[in-house]
Amino acid sequence: MYNPQLNRHGELTHLISTEGLPRDILTHILDTASTFVPLADREVKKVPLLRGKSVFNLFFENSTRTRTTFEIAATRLSADVFNLNINASSASKGETLLDTIANLSAMQADIFVVRHEASGAPYLIARHVAPHVHVINAGDGRHAHPTQALLDMYTIRHFKKSFSDLTVAVVGDVMHSRVARSNIHALTTLGVAEVRAIGPLTLLPGGLDQMGVKTFTRMEEGLRDVDVIIMLRLQNERMRGALLPSSHEYFKHYGLTEDKLARAKPDVLVMHPGPMNRGVEIASSVADGPNSVILNQVTFGIAVRMAVMSIVAGASA
Amino acid sequence: MYNPQLNRHGELTHLISTEGLPRDILTHILDTASTFVPLADREVKKVPLLRGKSVFNLFFENSTRTRTTFEIAATRLSADVFNLNINASSASKGETLLDTIANLSAMQADIFVVRHEASGAPYLIARHVAPHVHVINAGDGRHAHPTQALLDMYTIRHFKKSFSDLTVAVVGDVMHSRVARSNIHALTTLGVAEVRAIGPLTLLPGGLDQMGVKTFTRMEEGLRDVDVIIMLRLQNERMRGALLPSSHEYFKHYGLTEDKLARAKPDVLVMHPGPMNRGVEIASSVADGPNSVILNQVTFGIAVRMAVMSIVAGASA
Amino acid sequence: MYNPQLNRHGELTHLISTEGLPRDILTHILDTASTFVPLADREVKKVPLLRGKSVFNLFFENSTRTRTTFEIAATRLSADVFNLNINASSASKGETLLDTIANLSAMQADIFVVRHEASGAPYLIARHVAPHVHVINAGDGRHAHPTQALLDMYTIRHFKKSFSDLTVAVVGDVMHSRVARSNIHALTTLGVAEVRAIGPLTLLPGGLDQMGVKTFTRMEEGLRDVDVIIMLRLQNERMRGALLPSSHEYFKHYGLTEDKLARAKPDVLVMHPGPMNRGVEIASSVADGPNSVILNQVTFGIAVRMAVMSIVAGASA
Numbered sequence: 001m002y003n004p005q006l007n008r009h010g011e012l013t014h015l016i017s018t019e020g021l022p023r024d025i026l027t028h029i030l031d032t033a034s035t036f037v038p039l040a041d042r043e044v045k046k047v048p049l050l051r052g053k054s055v056f057n058l059f060f061e062n063s064t065r066t067r068t069t070f071e072i073a074a075t076r077l078s079a080d081v082f083n084l085n086i087n088a089s090s091a092s093k094g095e096t097l098l099d100t101i102a103n104l105s106a107m108q109a110d111i112f113v114v115r116h117e118a119s120g121a122p123y124l125i126a127r128h129v130a131p132h133v134h135v136i137n138a139g140d141g142r143h144a145h146p147t148q149a150l151l152d153m154y155t156i157r158h159f160k161k162s163f164s165d166l167t168v169a170v171v172g173d174v175m176h177s178r179v180a181r182s183n184i185h186a187l188t189t190l191g192v193a194e195v196r197a198i199g200p201l202t203l204l205p206g207g208l209d210q211m212g213v214k215t216f217t218r219m220e221e222g223l224r225d226v227d228v229i230i231m232l233r234l235q236n237e238r239m240r241g242a243l244l245p246s247s248h249e250y251f252k253h254y255g256l257t258e259d260k261l262a263r264a265k266p267d268v269l270v271m272h273p274g275p276m277n278r279g280v281e282i283a284s285s286v287a288d289g290p291n292s293v294i295l296n297q298v299t300f301g302i303a304v305r306m307a308v309m310s311i312v313a314g315a316s317a
Numbered sequence: 318m319y320n321p322q323l324n325r326h327g328e329l330t331h332l333i334s335t336e337g338l339p340r341d342i343l344t345h346i347l348d349t350a351s352t353f354v355p356l357a358d359r360e361v362k363k364v365p366l367l368r369g370k371s372v373f374n375l376f377f378e379n380s381t382r383t384r385t386t387f388e389i390a391a392t393r394l395s396a397d398v399f400n401l402n403i404n405a406s407s408a409s410k411g412e413t414l415l416d417t418i419a420n421l422s423a424m425q426a427d428i429f430v431v432r433h434e435a436s437g438a439p440y441l442i443a444r445h446v447a448p449h450v451h452v453i454n455a456g457d458g459r460h461a462h463p464t465q466a467l468l469d470m471y472t473i474r475h476f477k478k479s480f481s482d483l484t485v486a487v488v489g490d491v492m493h494s495r496v497a498r499s500n501i502h503a504l505t506t507l508g509v510a511e512v513r514a515i516g517p518l519t520l521l522p523g524g525l526d527q528m529g530v531k532t533f534t535r536m537e538e539g540l541r542d543v544d545v546i547i548m549l550r551l552q553n554e555r556m557r558g559a560l561l562p563s564s565h566e567y568f569k570h571y572g573l574t575e576d577k578l579a580r581a582k583p584d585v586l587v588m589h590p591g592p593m594n595r596g597v598e599i600a601s602s603v604a605d606g607p608n609s610v611i612l613n614q615v616t617f618g619i620a621v622r623m624a625v626m627s628i629v630a631g632a633s634a
Numbered sequence: 635m636y637n638p639q640l641n642r643h644g645e646l647t648h649l650i651s652t653e654g655l656p657r658d659i660l661t662h663i664l665d666t667a668s669t670f671v672p673l674a675d676r677e678v679k680k681v682p683l684l685r686g687k688s689v690f691n692l693f694f695e696n697s698t699r700t701r702t703t704f705e706i707a708a709t710r711l712s713a714d715v716f717n718l719n720i721n722a723s724s725a726s727k728g729e730t731l732l733d734t735i736a737n738l739s740a741m742q743a744d745i746f747v748v749r750h751e752a753s754g755a756p757y758l759i760a761r762h763v764a765p766h767v768h769v770i771n772a773g774d775g776r777h778a779h780p781t782q783a784l785l786d787m788y789t790i791r792h793f794k795k796s797f798s799d800l801t802v803a804v805v806g807d808v809m810h811s812r813v814a815r816s817n818i819h820a821l822t823t824l825g826v827a828e829v830r831a832i833g834p835l836t837l838l839p840g841g842l843d844q845m846g847v848k849t850f851t852r853m854e855e856g857l858r859d860v861d862v863i864i865m866l867r868l869q870n871e872r873m874r875g876a877l878l879p880s881s882h883e884y885f886k887h888y889g890l891t892e893d894k895l896a897r898a899k900p901d902v903l904v905m906h907p908g909p910m911n912r913g914v915e916i917a918s919s920v921a922d923g924p925n926s927v928i929l930n931q932v933t934f935g936i937a938v939r940m941a942v943m944s945i946v947a948g949a950s951a
Contacts, residue, residue: 040425044369046397052678054706064401065420072371072424075397080680080709084698095909103699103908106932107706108674274420275412298423357742361686363714381718382737389688389741392714591737592729615740 004126011315014126014135015308017144018186026189030154032307037300039076049310050079053110057083059138060116065275066138069298070113073305079110097121098128105130111309112136119143134312142178147308148273149182151301153190155293156228158300159269163187169196169222169264172232172254172281175205179273180232184213198222199254219254223263231256231272234281247280257283261291269293321443328632331443331452332625334461335503343506347471349624350617356393357616366627367396370427374400376455377433382591383455386615387430390622396427414438415445422447427630429453436460451629459495464625465590466499468618470507472610473545475617476586480504486513486539486581489549489571489598492522496590497549501530515539516571536571540580548573548589551598564597574600578608586610638760645949648760648769649942651778652820660823664788666941667934673710674933683944684713687744691717693772694750699909700772703932704747707939713744731755732762739764744947746770753777768946776812781942782907783816785935787824789927790862792934793903797821803830803856803898806866806888806915809839813907814866818847832856833888853888857897865890865906868915881914891917895925903927 003020007013012025039045055074057067067083074081086100104112111134114122119141126135139145153163160166168187174180174197187195188211197208198216208215216222223229234250256270270282270291278284287294320337324330329342356362372391374384384400391398403417421429429452431439436458443452456462470480477483485504491497491514504512505528514525515533525532533539540546551567573587587599587608595601604611637654641647646659673679689708691701701717708715720734738746745768748756753775760769773779787797794800802821808814808831821829822845831842832850842849850856857863868884890904904916904925912918921928 042369045371045425046369052676052680054679054709064403068399068401068421069424071399072397075371075399080706082702082705082709084702086698096912099908099910099912102929103932104702106929107703107936108679108933274416276416278413278416295419295423298420299425302424359686362688362742363686381720385716385718385738386741388716389714392688392716591733593733595730595733612736612740615737616742619741 004123007315009315012308012311013315014122015146015312016123016126016135016137018146018149018182018189019144021185021189023189023191026150026153026186029150029304029307029311030157032311033150033154033300033303036076036303036306039303040299046076046078048078050074050077050110050313053077053079053313054108055079055081055111055113055309056104056109057081057113057138058086058104058115059084060086060114060121061139062087063115063139066115067113069301070136070138070305073302073309074111076302077306077309079309097124101125101128105133109133110313113138114140116140134315136308136312139178142176142181144182145178145273146182146186147301147305148179149186150308151297151304152183152230152271152273153186154300154304155271155297156269158296159293160227163190163192166192166227167194167196167225168192168228168230169198169216169226170230170232171198171219171222171256173203173234174199174208174232175203176235177232180230183230184208184211188212196222196226219256219260220263223260226264226268228269229256229261229264229271231270231282233273233275234277247277251280255279255281255283256286258285258289261286261289267291271297274298321440324632326632329625329628330632331439332463332629333440333443333452333454335463335466335499335506336461338502338506340506340508343467343470343503346467346621346624346628347474349628350467350471350620353393353620353623354617356620363393363395365395367391367394367427367630370394370396370630371425372396372398372428372430372626373421373426374398374430375403375421375432376401377403377431377435377438378456379404380432380456383432386618387453387455387622390619391428391626393619394623394626396626414441418442418445422450426450428626430455431457433457451632453625453629456495459493459498461499462495462590463499463503464618464622465496466503467625468614468621469500469547469588469590470503471617471621472588472614473586475613476610477544480507480509483509483544484511484513484542485509485545485547486515486533486543487547487549488515488536488539488573490520490551491516491525491549492520493552494549497547500547501525501528505529513539513543536573536577537580540577543581543585545586546573546578546581546588548587548599550590550592551594564594568597568600572596572598572600573603575602575606578603578606584608588614591615638757641949643949646942646945647949648756649780649946650757650760650769650771652780652783652816652823653778655819655823657823657825660784660787660820663784663938663941663945664791666945667784667788667937670710670937670940671934673937680710680712682712684708684711684744684947687711687713687947688742689713689715689745689747689943690738690743691715691747692720692738692749693718694720694748694752694755695773696721697749697773700749703935704770704772704939707936708745708943710936711940711943713943731758735759735762739767743767745943747772748774750774768949770942770946773812776810776815778816779812779907780816780820781935781939782813783820784942785931785938786817786864786905786907787820788934788938789905789931790903792930793927794861797824797826800826800861801828801830801859802826802862802864803832803850803860804864804866805832805853805856805890807837807868808833808842808866809837810869811866814864817864818842818845822846830856830860853890853894854897857894860898860902862903863890863895863898863905865904865916867907867909868911881911885914885917889913889915889917890920892919892923895920895923901925905931908932
């Protein structure tokens with residue numbers, strides 16, 4: 001089966017989505033990331049793996065935080081990073097996306113990190129770049145956010161050691177969430193015992209059953225005995241129409257409180273991709289509580305992005 | 318007495334304000350800066366002191382020039398610099414300031430350079446960062462701008478050799494000026510003979526007497542026999558209501574002209590933090606005249622910021 | 635004759651315009667660029683020629699792509715690059731251009747790359763900078779865009795080996811184009827056999843005859859037997875009033891189609907400075923066709939900008 005993310009040797013050459021990535025590739029990324037985590041405690045937090053390589057941060061949609069995590073990861077690999085906020089430039093001059101990409105490729109880019117509001121844009125770009133360019137999806141529309149999913153997997157493995165016995169709940173606006181989608185694919189491939197999706201009926205997409213995901217509309221039920229809770233950000237900007245009651249109502253039913261958390265296992269991990277809306281999807285006491293690994297996710301995120309960059313840069317086309 | 322800027326060994330670990338900083342700390346910064354000044358004439362203007370360290374420029378308020386001076390200083394120390402214009406990002410997504418800071422800390426920052434429109438924000442941040450992070454205030458509201466004050470002190474010491482015999486006048490909108498406030502504290506601590514504040518009565522804050530500052534509403538009197546004049550920028554954007562007549566009227570009374578300058582000592586230093594409003598607070602002939610050290614201030618500013626960064630980075634928490 | 639671009643040894647110290655640059659200087663830039671082109675295929679695409687030097691990208695007019703090409707070029711020479719979007723900063727605070735420049739010079743800049751909407755701004759800056767600062771024009775108003783012209787010359791020489799036998803057509807909105815102006819001067823100095831300008835009468839400036847340029851209002855005639863076609867971007871934002879019919883009409887008469895291309899020599903080079911308006915000034919089949927060297931221009935542009943930077947940085951004042 002053709003997989004645009006792998007080269008003919010089966011190596012990762014682009015990272016577009018966790019969907020369709022074999023388990024050994026996911027595991028290889030996590031293993032590689034674990035070699036970068038100890039760097040954080042060193043005096044000089046850098047390795048020369050990508051020295052002289054050019055990483056282009058192509059952000060068609062603004063996201064200072066995500067851009068910064070990639071910029072840090074590339075810099076710690078000693079790459080040169082060029083930040084392009086593309087909205088402001090060529091797009092407005094009538095140039096096509098593929099012409100923009102062809103031009104940037106011609107500047108001898110090695111890696112494009114792409115954030116785009118349109119689902120599928122990174123895939124389109126990966127299909128058209130010169131063979132020496134590797135594409136990493138930093139979030140596209142409602143489609144995928146694979147590095148977020150990978151850092152979530154890293155965090156789970158770090159604390160739980162293995163995936164096979166775990167019950168993991170993804171909570172909130174599952175329908176509009178690229179984070180949810182990428183996590184569900186990764187969790188399934190890595191073989192967790194059970195994946196659950198919890199949210200109001202209007203925010204649970206169809207097709208979850210076919211993916212082996214159990215759906216719940218009540219937190220009290222869905223959180224029972226889970227090992228990991230992945231809270232989703234309530235992205236007001238992505239909501240259309242009146243799918244949701246007030247944020248106060250939302251918090252009452254789906255906000256993660258200590259009360260609801262008590263249904264889960266005592267050593268449950270509480271995760272959130274950030275930025276958090278305290279008092280909307282999560283109570284402050286839980287966000288800052290003993291089960292929260294939210295800041296660990298951020299730290300591991302740097303190592304995971306270093307891993308992805310170093311792996312794709314090492315793959316031939 | 319607890320001082321949030323010093324660690325338990327009495328070393329500078331954050332730079333929030335010149336207020337409360339002991340004289341030996343100020344002198345240590347100026348001495349360290351003097352070792353960096355000669356770098357400017359070298360072929361390679363860099364030293365490896367902060368190699369592998371991450372400096373985050375967190376500008377909640379836009380200031381291209383100040384950001385650039387810190388970026389240059391960090392780069393010449395061989396640090397990696399990440400520029401974050403925070404207004405545009407998380408703040409607008411409902412995340413709290415402290416969550417933003419916690420997240421950035423988790424990316425293994427070493428230094429946060431913080432510019433914020435709210436007085437006290439850098440202090441709040443310094444109270445909450447992880448122990449390995451050092452905070453440098455790059456200007457907060459009307460409160461403080463300590464690196465500007467330190468570079469002013471450096472400039473004065475460079476040209477006048479010592480502080481003890483000097484009479485220094487701070488001129489203009491003293492009430493709204495973080496530069497004035499930080500300079501007055503630094504000058505007092507370093508033991509100048511006399512500090513004067515000159516401005517319209519409506520722009521002279523109360524409490525100057527208690528700080529030992531003599532106030533004047535007429536330039537002709539206030540400038541008599543001074544050794545140093547620190548002009549302030551007229552920050553229209555910070556003025557509320559009709560405290561001021563027209564800028565033409567202002568120039569007539571408080572603009573530094575050759576005429577008024579003649580009241581000062583012949584070797585008086587004329588300083589300005591920039592950007593200048595020529596013809597409003599200062600006449601062009603004075604700004605470009607033989608007593609002006611305005612561009613020296615800029616050059617010394619790089620060395621002073623290098624000094625502050627290298628000192629705090631060397632301090633334990 | 636006084637030439638502000640050359641020092642008293644006749645060496646290039648600023649690059650403001652191709653007008654008035656002697657042929658040996660142009661040739662020296664192209665020869666130097668040719669030593670940088672092979673870098674693209676190396677594992678580490680960098681040389682340490684400008685290590686420790688500070689390059690300031692001063693973009694008074696936004697242009698992400700042009701800024702990026704200079705940023706890449708400077709980075710590959712190992713310089714430190716500081717990007718300043720000046721519109722947003724001091725300009726709005728009432729500071730004069732020359733004060734901004736004096737301040738940035740005082741930060742020990744080595745090279746200013748200047749983009750400005752006003753014709754002549756880089757020249758004004760070059761006249762006033764400190765002797766250790768070199769100015770490179772990255773496009774000023776309708777005046778000049780010398781690095782674009784130089785990369786066009788590099789591309790022509792790369793494919794055609796020599797200039798002397800060539801007929802080159804510049805097509806489109808010649809009147810408003812700094813690219814056209816800079817190319818015409820460079821082509822003339824390098825001694826091509828014939829330069830042609832093709833466009834609607836309203837977009838052909840007066841004075842072309844005196845420069846030895848033949849003018850044509852019909853593509854069918856103007857393209858006959860040419861060796862090189864330099865298409866110009868139709869810059870709607872630069873057009874005033876009703877000089878042009880619809881873009882559909884424009885394409886019909888002046889868009890480069892396969893049909894019109896057939897009038898030129900079979901091995902004609904098709905060039906475009908980008909970003910392209912497909913279907914307005916050029917047909918997609920031509921832009922992507924066998925005669926197009928548009929992406930080669932981009933690649934050579936990096937090497938040419940490296941050449942210019944390394945040459946001016948090596949010149950004394």
